[in-house]
Amino acid sequence: MSLILRDATPADVPAITALYAAEVRDHVNTYEYDIPDEAEMARRMGAVLDAGYPYLVAEDSQGLAGYAYANSYRARIGYRLTVENSVYVAAGRQGRGIGAALLERLIADCEARGYRQMIAVIGEPTNTASLRLHEKFGFHLVGIFRGIAWKHDRWLDTVQMQRSLGPGNNEPPHDS
Numbered sequence: 001m002s003l004i005l006r007d008a009t010p011a012d013v014p015a016i017t018a019l020y021a022a023e024v025r026d027h028v029n030t031y032e033y034d035i036p037d038e039a040e041m042a043r044r045m046g047a048v049l050d051a052g053y054p055y056l057v058a059e060d061s062q063g064l065a066g067y068a069y070a071n072s073y074r075a076r077i078g079y080r081l082t083v084e085n086s087v088y089v090a091a092g093r094q095g096r097g098i099g100a101a102l103l104e105r106l107i108a109d110c111e112a113r114g115y116r117q118m119i120a121v122i123g124e125p126t127n128t129a130s131l132r133l134h135e136k137f138g139f140h141l142v143g144i145f146r147g148i149a150w151k152h153d154r155w156l157d158t159v160q161m162q163r164s165l166g167p168g169n170n171e172p173p174h175d176s
Helices: 010-026 040-051 098-112 127-138
Strands: 004-007 054-061 061-074 082-090 117-123 140-151 154-164
Touching: 004 098, 010 040, 010 054, 010 061, 010 082, 010 127, 040 054, 040 061, 054 098, 061 098, 098 127, 117 127, 127 154
Parallel strands: 082 117
Antiparallel strands: 004 054, 054 061, 061 082, 117 154, 140 154
8 A cells, every 4th residue: 555644735625524524423533523514624724734733644545544633732831832633544444554654744743843742532442443553652541531521322431642752841841
């Protein structure tokens, strides 16, 4: 499989919207109920990019195979060096290294931008593929929030994992 990783552009929004729609409709990897339209997904992408965070896509011979981005973990200034990641792989294409390629590049891009910590918020502890993917890249379990979300007629747990970037918290930031 030939995989191309690149920065996302507005031309990717329709394919990203379609991939994310399946996640909202069929799964619990996001706790959103209503499927965002292309205009909303374009707005979200623009907000990520305008804030200086990376937003990536992976393409294979079938088109968009997945996407990933980092965003602010929290809005308060003290969290400015911590990012939260999101990685989505198209249905039927999991297990082919697409998520790993996206996450590896996302980590590198965040380190190059000077971020120090990356948080993964994973819907459901049964999402073993996502847990294994993050463990492969050095994330460790921080904790599990029990029953904090309701979707598809059931209570859902949320896993939080964390990984240091660059020097992590071993030295102060350059802007301190």
